[in-house]
Amino acid sequence: MVNLLMGASVVAATPAFGQAPSRPPCREVGDVVSATGEPNFIRIEPARAADLAQIGLDRAEIFERMRGTSIPETMGCWAMPVGNFDGQLISVGMSQWNYGTGSLQPLLVAWRESFRSRRRFKRALQSLAPTYGKLLFSKDCQKVPVDDRCRDGILAAHENGRINATLATELTALFESDPMLQVQTDAYVALLGEVRAEVLRLFPAMPITPRKVRWAIDTRVQQKSFPKDEDVARVRAKLSVMGEEERRARLHAMLDWYRGLSQSADQDGVAKDWAWNVDRWGCLIDTGRVDPEQVDLLHLTFLRSRTATGNSGRWQALTFSRRAKIVLGVGSVSGVRDGDCVRPAVAT
Incomplete structure (x- = not known):
């Protein structure tokens, strides 16, 4: 995930994809050359491309987003089947x-x-x-x-x-076959079309930033649907009347929910991550490095994560981890850590 935070307390991302946990050799996701050596052989329909350009996704960015989606799913591979x-x-x-x-x-x-x-x-x-x-x-x-x-x-x-x-x-x-790469790309581009519609619905008259688009893609991939208009309006109305200190307290309360959920008996996929995330995200909150857009996206993430129903809610903490990492630019998912937050030294 791209580090979108600025400031002295945030340092460069740690493990890049090449430093992720080992995996078997595979055909990696990207704008690859065909099996016969043809470059740019994967087609994207011009009408689809024009629509996606409205939210900042050109051909290079589409494949970059595909790669970003694949990393937590298949460690960057076009296939990697599981049972x-x-x-x-x-x-x-x-x-x-x-x-x-x-x-x-x-x-x-x-x-x-x-x-x-x-x-x-x-x-x-x-x-x-x-x-x-x-x-x-x-x-x-x-x-x-x-x-x-x-x-x-x-x-x-x-x-x-x-x-x-x-x-x-x-x-x-x-x-990994060429025809299936085209099929997978077609399916993903269609998904991005759905994401475009939802981004425009959720953020009317607001700037469409790369952060919002990445957040929306991961939400659509993992949970299929987005918060409803009435839920979004309710949460935003509550946030709009809060002062900075109260918003900070509410963010910490969200972290308390995540911490407790992650340690419960029937949550999976976060054992390597939750403690590091709680510490670093708490640091970002305490040092005032969560901007208004991030506050909004974290609450939208909370709306969907707390209603993730797969295996009776078994993956709720993981869904929050994935989206919060995108929103904050700092986080650990499946043991892969990006960014950091260092608390200021206390004078003695």
């Missing part, structure tokens, strides 16, 4: 599309239809996924939700709670 650890059966691709929410099925259909010939499709499928391709593209696995025969087949391909090596290899080959 049923979170009840989604299979999650794969730079945005971790999955069977559980029904987001994976349309990508598989789009990939199949991109060949425009059943013979070409079958040839590609035999090359990339000879063992599990027939199952992945079966009618049972294209339904939302998937049928029992699809679920049983996928679960049978799990070993010790993880998808077996053959299925993982075939999904990786499929999602």
